[in-house]
Amino acid sequence: MSTDAPIVIVGSGLSGYTLAKEIRKQDTNTPIVMVTADDGFSYSKPMLSTGFTKGKEADELAQASADAMVEQLNLELRTYTTVTGIDPDAHELVLGDERLVYSKLVLAWGADVIRLSIAGDGQEHVFSINDLVDYRAFRNALKGKKRVAIMGAGLIGCEFANDLRNGDYEVDVIAPSDTLMPGLLPSPAAEAVRSGLEDLGVRFHLETVVEHIADSGKGVELTLANGEKLDADLVISAVGLRPRTELAAAAGLETSRGIVVNRALETSAPDIYALGDCAEVDGHVLLYVMPLMTCARALAKTLAGERTEVKYGTMPVMIKTPCCPTAVCPPPPEAPGSWEVDAEGQDVRALFRGDSGDVLGFAVTGRYAVEKQALSKEVPPIHD
Amino acid sequence: MKKWQCVVCGFIYDEAEGWPDDGIAPGTAWEDVPEDWECPDCGVGKEDFEMIEIG
Numbered sequence: 315m316s317t318d319a320p321i322v323i324v325g326s327g328l329s330g331y332t333l334a335k336e337i338r339k340q341d342t343n344t345p346i347v348m349v350t351a352d353d354g355f356s357y358s359k360p361m362l363s364t365g366f367t368k369g370k371e372a373d374e375l376a377q378a379s380a381d382a383m384v385e386q387l388n389l390e391l392r393t394y395t396t397v398t399g400i401d402p403d404a405h406e407l408v409l410g411d412e413r414l415v416y417s418k419l420v421l422a423w424g425a426d427v428i429r430l431s432i433a434g435d436g437q438e439h440v441f442s443i444n445d446l447v448d449y450r451a452f453r454n455a456l457k458g459k460k461r462v463a464i465m466g467a468g469l470i471g472c473e474f475a476n477d478l479r480n481g482d483y484e485v486d487v488i489a490p491s492d493t494l495m496p497g498l499l500p501s502p503a504a505e506a507v508r509s510g511l512e513d514l515g516v517r518f519h520l521e522t523v524v525e526h527i528a529d530s531g532k533g534v535e536l537t538l539a540n541g542e543k544l545d546a547d548l549v550i551s552a553v554g555l556r557p558r559t560e561l562a563a564a565a566g567l568e569t570s571r572g573i574v575v576n577r578a579l580e581t582s583a584p585d586i587y588a589l590g591d592c593a594e595v596d597g598h599v600l601l602y603v604m605p606l607m608t609c610a611r612a613l614a615k616t617l618a619g620e621r622t623e624v625k626y627g628t629m630p631v632m633i634k635t636p637c638c639p640t641a642v643c644p645p646p647p648e649a650p651g652s653w654e655v656d657a658e659g660q661d662v663r664a665l666f667r668g669d670s671g672d673v674l675g676f677a678v679t680g681r682y683a684v685e686k687q688a689l690s691k692e693v694p695p696i697h698d
Numbered sequence: 699m700k701k702w703q704c705v706v707c708g709f710i711y712d713e714a715e716g717w718p719d720d721g722i723a724p725g726t727a728w729e730d731v732p733e734d735w736e737c738p739d740c741g742v743g744k745e746d747f748e749m750i751e752i753g
Contacts, residue, residue, distance in 0.1 A: 360707050
């Protein structure tokens with residue numbers, strides 16, 4: 315390997331660009347090559363849940379074009395380029411017939427949406443939204459339409475339900491769970507969000523799934539497992555994300571739920587790092603903004619020669635349901651303790667207390683949402 | 699008076715308006731906003747805000 319070889323970053327999402335920015339804060343010279351399957355627009359994925367609320371089209375949510383980023387960050391950007399393999403021994407990234415030598419390689423290629431296999435001939439009306447390119451296609455398809463069905467009542471399903479209602483679309487949400495955002499929100503908080511969304515006009519069909527999607531000529535007809543039939547113009551599939559691990563595993567890197575890295579973001583192969591939605595950092599898979607920003611800062615220092623371990627603080631998640639503002643900081647999985655709930659309509663303050671009485675997690679909605687910062691200070695950080 | 703934008707989510711802090719929800723009075727300059735203040739929309743810190751042109 316040549317010592318002149320560039321740092322290669324795979325992925326132009328929030329992780330890739332934030333890392334490049336952090337590197338450039340301290341080092342303006344080391345060559346950086348960014349490889350992306352995308353068009354290289356810089357945008358922040360959380361903003362895709364706010365298009366109608368903020369009154370913005372897909373391209374207005376983008377913060378900078380690829381050209382502007384190349385100039386701002388002094389990097390070489392390879393757009394519409396698909397990585398086909400990694401050769402860790404040769405320090406080469408494989409791009410089809412081409413090989414790109416790296417000094418350090420950073421995997422920031424994100425997560426894939428989970429796609430359900432559902433019967434019926436209406437599949438072309440089903441959209442998954444995981445990046446700006448997807449969002450643009452969705453917004454184009456939505457022009458002149460009125461009625462959207464969302465499969466999935468997780469964070470993204472709920473955020474999109476709120477945003478589409480703010481854009482005056484009719485919204486039906488179908489999900490197998492009996493509450494919203496199970497696994498993220500304790501049920502009293504989930505009920506508050508549900509009540510807020512219902513007041514806004516969102517219709518929920520819980521404890522059932524879509525079994526069949528038929529092309530109805532002008533849209534789709536959905537058949538649910540409970541026998542119900544629904545008409546919609548188009549369908550959003552928001553049933554979850556899975557970190558992209560296949561290419562890393564094929565190259566012999568250790569993977570589990572994500573690409574396994576330690577707190578220095580080092581994979582099991584020398585000079586290869588991972589961060590963001592594809593990474594499992596010290597056992598944590600956190601597909602949110604704050605963890606990746608923290609990782610980008612630590613990794614930029616490491617790449618500059620000062621090996622730095624990431625230190626996760628508390629990681630509250632803001633849920634963009636303006637009809638019922640919500641913040642949650644889930645307690646550590648399987649931590650002993652119980653929820654203490656103070657609820658009045660859509661205003662809920664739920665504190666998870668450990669056996670010693672300490673607050674280990676919380677969920678706040680409605681007027682209590684403003685307490686998130688104060689509560690975040692009470693919760694012990696992930697890393698001491 | 700200046701405006702500062704969160705680079706992550708686009709939230710705008712307007713010095714003229716402050717952010718009373720978090721006890722930051724109208725007219726509070728950016729440098730006087732507490733260092734541990736976080737973006738109300740997405741939770742990132744002050745360092746992830748950039749100054750923008752006054753609209």
